[in-house]
Amino acid sequence: MRLVVRRLVAVVPTLLIVTFGVFLMVKLVPGDPAVNAAGGLSATPEAIAQARVDLHLDDSFFSQYGRWLGNAVQGDLGESYQSRTSVVDDLAKRVPVTLSLIVAATLFAVLLAVPLGVLSGLRPNGGVDQGSRVFSSLAIAVPNFLLALILVLVFAVRLGWLPPSGYTKFGDSPAEWLKFIVLPAIALGVAVSAALMRQLRAALVDELDTNHIRTAWAIGGSRRRVVGIHGLKNASSPAITILGLQVAALVGGAVLVEQIFAIPGLGTYMLGAITQADLPVIQGCVLVLALVQIVLSLAVDITYALINPKVRVAT
Amino acid sequence: MDELLAHHAENIPITPDEAVEAAAEFAALPRRRGAFLRLLRRPGPAVAFGYLVVIALAAIFAPVIAPYDPNQIDVPSRFAPPSWDHLLGADDLGRDLFSRLLYGARVSLTVSVAVIVIATVVALVVGLVAGYSGGAVDNVIMRVADGGLSFPPLVLALAVAGILGPGVVNVIAALSIVFVFGLTRLVRGTALVVREEPFVEASRAAGSRTRRILVHRVFPNIRSPLIIAATFGIAGVLLAEAGLSYLGLGPRPPAASWGNMLRNAYDRGLYKASWQLFVPGLAIAFTIYAFNVLGDGLRDVLGVGRSRRAKRRERRGMTTVERVRTPPAAPTSDDALLRIEDLSVEFVSERGASRVVEGVSLAIRPGETVGLVGESGSGKTVTSLSVMRLVPSPPGRIVSGAIRFEGRNLLDLDFEAMREVRGTGISMVFQDPMTSLDPSFTIGSQLAEAQRLHRKVSRSAARARSIELLDLVGIPAPETRLRQYPHQLSGGLRQRVVIAMALANEPRLLIADEPTTALDVTVQAQILDLLKRLQRELGMAILFVTHDLGVIADLCDRVAVMYAGQIVEEAAVEELFAHPRHPYTAGLLGAMPQVGGAGERLTVIPGQVPMAHAMPGGCRFADRCAFVTDACRSGRIDLVATGAAAVRCVRAGELTLQGAR
Numbered sequence: 001m002r003l004v005v006r007r008l009v010a011v012v013p014t015l016l017i018v019t020f021g022v023f024l025m026v027k028l029v030p031g032d033p034a035v036n037a038a039g040g041l042s043a044t045p046e047a048i049a050q051a052r053v054d055l056h057l058d059d060s061f062f063s064q065y066g067r068w069l070g071n072a073v074q075g076d077l078g079e080s081y082q083s084r085t086s087v088v089d090d091l092a093k094r095v096p097v098t099l100s101l102i103v104a105a106t107l108f109a110v111l112l113a114v115p116l117g118v119l120s121g122l123r124p125n126g127g128v129d130q131g132s133r134v135f136s137s138l139a140i141a142v143p144n145f146l147l148a149l150i151l152v153l154v155f156a157v158r159l160g161w162l163p164p165s166g167y168t169k170f171g172d173s174p175a176e177w178l179k180f181i182v183l184p185a186i187a188l189g190v191a192v193s194a195a196l197m198r199q200l201r202a203a204l205v206d207e208l209d210t211n212h213i214r215t216a217w218a219i220g221g222s223r224r225r226v227v228g229i230h231g232l233k234n235a236s237s238p239a240i241t242i243l244g245l246q247v248a249a250l251v252g253g254a255v256l257v258e259q260i261f262a263i264p265g266l267g268t269y270m271l272g273a274i275t276q277a278d279l280p281v282i283q284g285c286v287l288v289l290a291l292v293q294i295v296l297s298l299a300v301d302i303t304y305a306l307i308n309p310k311v312r313v314a315t
Numbered sequence: 316m317d318e319l320l321a322h323h324a325e326n327i328p329i330t331p332d333e334a335v336e337a338a339a340e341f342a343a344l345p346r347r348r349g350a351f352l353r354l355l356r357r358p359g360p361a362v363a364f365g366y367l368v369v370i371a372l373a374a375i376f377a378p379v380i381a382p383y384d385p386n387q388i389d390v391p392s393r394f395a396p397p398s399w400d401h402l403l404g405a406d407d408l409g410r411d412l413f414s415r416l417l418y419g420a421r422v423s424l425t426v427s428v429a430v431i432v433i434a435t436v437v438a439l440v441v442g443l444v445a446g447y448s449g450g451a452v453d454n455v456i457m458r459v460a461d462g463g464l465s466f467p468p469l470v471l472a473l474a475v476a477g478i479l480g481p482g483v484v485n486v487i488a489a490l491s492i493v494f495v496f497g498l499t500r501l502v503r504g505t506a507l508v509v510r511e512e513p514f515v516e517a518s519r520a521a522g523s524r525t526r527r528i529l530v531h532r533v534f535p536n537i538r539s540p541l542i543i544a545a546t547f548g549i550a551g552v553l554l555a556e557a558g559l560s561y562l563g564l565g566p567r568p569p570a571a572s573w574g575n576m577l578r579n580a581y582d583r584g585l586y587k588a589s590w591q592l593f594v595p596g597l598a599i600a601f602t603i604y605a606f607n608v609l610g611d612g613l614r615d616v617l618g619v620g621r622s623r624r625a626k627r628r629e630r631r632g633m634t635t636v637e638r639v640r641t642p643p644a645a646p647t648s649d650d651a652l653l654r655i656e657d658l659s660v661e662f663v664s665e666r667g668a669s670r671v672v673e674g675v676s677l678a679i680r681p682g683e684t685v686g687l688v689g690e691s692g693s694g695k696t697v698t699s700l701s702v703m704r705l706v707p708s709p710p711g712r713i714v715s716g717a718i719r720f721e722g723r724n725l726l727d728l729d730f731e732a733m734r735e736v737r738g739t740g741i742s743m744v745f746q747d748p749m750t751s752l753d754p755s756f757t758i759g760s761q762l763a764e765a766q767r768l769h770r771k772v773s774r775s776a777a778r779a780r781s782i783e784l785l786d787l788v789g790i791p792a793p794e795t796r797l798r799q800y801p802h803q804l805s806g807g808l809r810q811r812v813v814i815a816m817a818l819a820n821e822p823r824l825l826i827a828d829e830p831t832t833a834l835d836v837t838v839q840a841q842i843l844d845l846l847k848r849l850q851r852e853l854g855m856a857i858l859f860v861t862h863d864l865g866v867i868a869d870l871c872d873r874v875a876v877m878y879a880g881q882i883v884e885e886a887a888v889e890e891l892f893a894h895p896r897h898p899y900t901a902g903l904l905g906a907m908p909q910v911g912g913a914g915e916r917l918t919v920i921p922g923q924v925p926m927a928h929a930m931p932g933g934c935r936f937a938d939r940c941a942f943v944t945d946a947c948r949s950g951r952i953d954l955v956a957t958g959a960a961a962v963r964c965v966r967a968g969e970l971t972l973q974g975a976r
Contacts, residue, residue, distance in 0.1 A: 013458055013461075014458075014461055014462055014465050016462075017458060017459060017461070017462025017463075017465075018462050018465050018466065020462075021462055021463070021466070025474060025475065025478065026478070028478075029478050122631065137604065137607075138600075140603075140604075140607060141600045141601075141603045141604035141607060142596075142600045143554050143557060143558065143599060143600070143603070145557075145558055145561055145577075146557075146577065146592075146596045146599060146600065149577065149581050149592055149596070150592065150596070152585070153585065153589050153592065157585060157586065157589065208631060209707070210750065211745060211747055211750040211751050212750060212751055212752055212753040212754070214705060214745065214751075215745065215751045215752065215753075215813065215816070216753065217632045217703075217705060217737065218703055218705060218737055218738065218742070218743045218745075218817075219737065219738040219742070219764070219765045219768060219816055219817070219819070220734050220735065220736075220737035220738035220739065220765075220768045220769055221632075221734070221764075221768060222734060222768070223631065223632060223730070225764075225768070226631075226632060227631065230753050230755075230756075233753075233755045233756075234753070234754065234755050248464075248467045248468060249467075249468075251467035251470065252467035252468055252469030252470050253469065255467075255469060255470060255473065256469070256558055256561070256562070259562065260581075270470075270473065270474075270477075271473075271562060273477075274473065274474075274477030274478075274564075275563075277478075279478075282474055282477060282478065285470075285474075286466070286470055286471070286474045289466075289467055289470045290465055290466045290467070290470070293465060293466070293467050294465050307755075308755070309754065309755060309800040309802070310754060310800070310802050
């Protein structure tokens with residue numbers, strides 16, 4: 001528990017820097033935000049002057065940041081220039097969609113990587129190992145958006161097994177959700193799966209050469225027990241680290257994959273805002289996506305600590 | 316704050332100017348091109364490099380090579396399949412895909428190289444300033460880098476490029492920002508490590524100027540990791556650039572990039588000409604793959620991190636037996652508990668097989684303690700591991716002999732039958748207690764496992780027995796220890812736990828392979844006393860493997876001395892210590908420090924143990940022996956038994972050697 005608190009405290013400075021970065025990003029945009037807020041190029045000088053006051057644009061830089069951060073903490077990220085709706089409300093609708101995609105992709109990655117990684121680690125250079133090495137080289141070289149296009153082409157256009165795009169909420173119909181999420185999850189999860197698989201294999205190969213594994217054999221351990229319990233438990237720590245590093249790729253990749261499959265998550269929201277230069281929305285999306293990454297990485301870190309007694313139990 | 320300043324003052328701060336100047340000076344230094352040649356000697360990286368050269372040339376000479384203007388619209392050729400007119404076909408507006416691919420390569424490569432160059436230079440300067448200055452500067456820079464790394468890279472790039480608007484320059488700016496954080500961290504980490512190294516400390520003490528240290532000490536160490544990171548980084552930039560262009564943030568249409576070609580093929584041609592996806596798609600995938608292969612190759616060649624080459628296919632947990640000669644027949648009646656006969660073990664490597672144990676025979680009676688002594692590399696550990704069939708295969712394999720335990724030849728057993736012997740008939744205690752226990756499980760669960768592997772025991776019975784075992788090996792407060800993990804115990808305690816695990820099923824033979832070598836001297840004595848007491852109380856036989864004759868004198872009934880894979884002498888302990896018959900044994904005794912033997916000079920055996928793949932034909936000790944004659948080098952020398960003792964020396968009858976003093 002103390003460990004969880006420590007990790008949470010360590011995140012605070014990172015959060016400050018991230019929020020500052022997000023704030024700064026928009027401040028550096030060329031052009032006058034007051035003009036945009038007042039309705040673009042056709043705005044009257046009076047409206048622009050009013051917008052300047054409303055937006056506190058004449059305050060000092062840091063007091064603007066302070067105000068923005070204060071509002072953000074209270075759940076106010078401003079209004080969309082386009083739709084005039086609250087950015088936070090829009091984000092709240094879209095976060096679960098993106099999270100469900102990331103979770104599905106992670107599940108796919110783990111379910112594929114664990115058996116293949118373990119079999120490869122048990123028999124280095126065996127058939128499974130050779131096969132999964134080819135698979136992972138391909139998976140790392142083929143960008144997820146290209147894979148997404150190929151999946152649509154094959155499974156939606158040619159075979160017609162699954163819909164090429166769209167989304168249904170998990171809460172509305174889990175079966176429908178699954179139908180829509182399978183291809184995006186595969187597209188997003190394959191590269192993660194490859195990295196995880198290689199790491200698991202390497203860790204297991206190393207692990208099975210250790211002295212404590214020799215001890216486990218020496219007391220008469222069965223293959224299942226030595227490899228499956230002692231080997232795998234110790235090999236899972238580095239694999240979890242890799243999963244943590246892959247979170248960033250998952251969150252970023254989700255943006256592209258959502259766009260291709262027309263999934264109404266944060267990614268499509270952000271891309272729409274980019275084409276319309278809708279700054280508050282872009283700002284909100286970047287902030288939330290960064291938060292998603294920070295929280296997921298934190299979750300991975302804590303999981304790592306929980307299964308690793310050296311971190312969990314102090315000497 | 317004062318503390319922070321004081322810490323800072325100890326370091327030599329460097330300015331960005333200095334870092335840049337030093338980098339330029341370093342870049343101008345002549346250096347060997349060996350690594351690059353070695354890289355190209357490997358087939359994978361060589362092909363990848365060749366491919367990238369072709370792509371780069373195609374991009375540079377695109378205006379010359381391209382058969383069409385990449386933006387020339389030709390409606391009749393709409394969705395034309397590949398032909399001599401259009402090598403890779405034409406898109407929805409009839410534009411030539413081959414020409415567009417060439418021009419797209421310009422965009423991809425320009426962006427990739429520009430981003431990596433910008434990000435690397437910035438990272439080098441900022442990272443060096445941070446890592447080398449330390450203190451508050453370092454703190455601020457690293458906090459910012461951490462913050463930057465908290466953004467998903469693609470999201471950050473999208474936001475920056477989206478805010479700046481489409482265009483190649485904006486993409487370069489956006490991606491440079493994204494990639495600089497990770498590289499900065501890498502440079503800073505390496506600089507920090509190098510800074511702490513003794514040679515840099517020494518040059519600082521010697522008054523070397525900051526710039527000299529940077530050029531001659533720090534950069535050479537940063538270079539390899541940075542080159543590797545940059546190579547993988549190019550693949551990452553390429554991927555991100557394709558993603559951004561796919562989303563319409565790359566070069567403005569109609570200019571071609573691989574990413575927007577892909578988008579166009581998907582949006583316009585998915586149902587009519589889906590093959591078009593593969594034109595830019597394969598170009599992107601191959602190029603990324605080539606950079607990754609090159610990066611892997613560089614990592615191997617430059618020797619950063621471990622080579623990722625796979626080990627050979629392994630058969631886990633059991634030494635293979637591939638006999639080259641028939642095993643000796645079983646004796647009709649045998650009073651020995653364990654009888655090793657004519658055991659030979661080979662290690663197979665790329666250079667061929669080397670025999671590390673050659674024709675070893677050794678018997679142990681019930682309750683007897685036998686010492687097996689030799690230098691490292693003498694084959695004593697391999698011999699003892701062979702008894703448990705625990706020599707890893709490959710590279711190890713048993714090529715001859717028999718190991719009879721209670722009449723059964725262990726070399727004929729399959730895994731399941733051998734598993735039954737391990738831990739119940741024969742147990743083993745290893746050299747390094749720090750790593751012999753599984754770090755992820757409690758002492759209690761490992762002790763319980765040792766019992767449950769061989770018989771059905773209830774949880775509470777296993778616990779009671781575990782407490783009893785910890786008590787037996789002299790660990791106080793056993794109940795507390797059961798709940799602890801190995802890392803919470805000292806080395807001595809861990810070795811006691813390992814011994815307790817070995818004793819869990821009351822084995823008839825305990826093999827102890829240098830069980831005290833890794834421990835402090837006082838702890839060594841305690842563990843030896845423990846083994847002596849256990850032997851007395853439990854009446855089991857012990858095979859004690861060690862390089863330390865002093866330990867043997869204290870513990871054993873009989874000793875076998877091994878040298879270069881062979882047993883050279885075997886005798887009762889008192890006999891061997893008083894009247895050694897092999898010059899090697901006498902040498903070992905002479906090298907043994909004696910308590911109270913002040914004034915006596917220790918002698919050292921000159922020379923080294925011959926390598927296993929280059930064994931001399933006659934006596935293997937001949938090159939180091941003071942008594943060597945021609946006869947020693949001619950032909951095989953056998954172990955000759957006289958009564959209970961045996962010696963492998965042609966001059967054994969005539970020499971009178973000095974025993975222990």
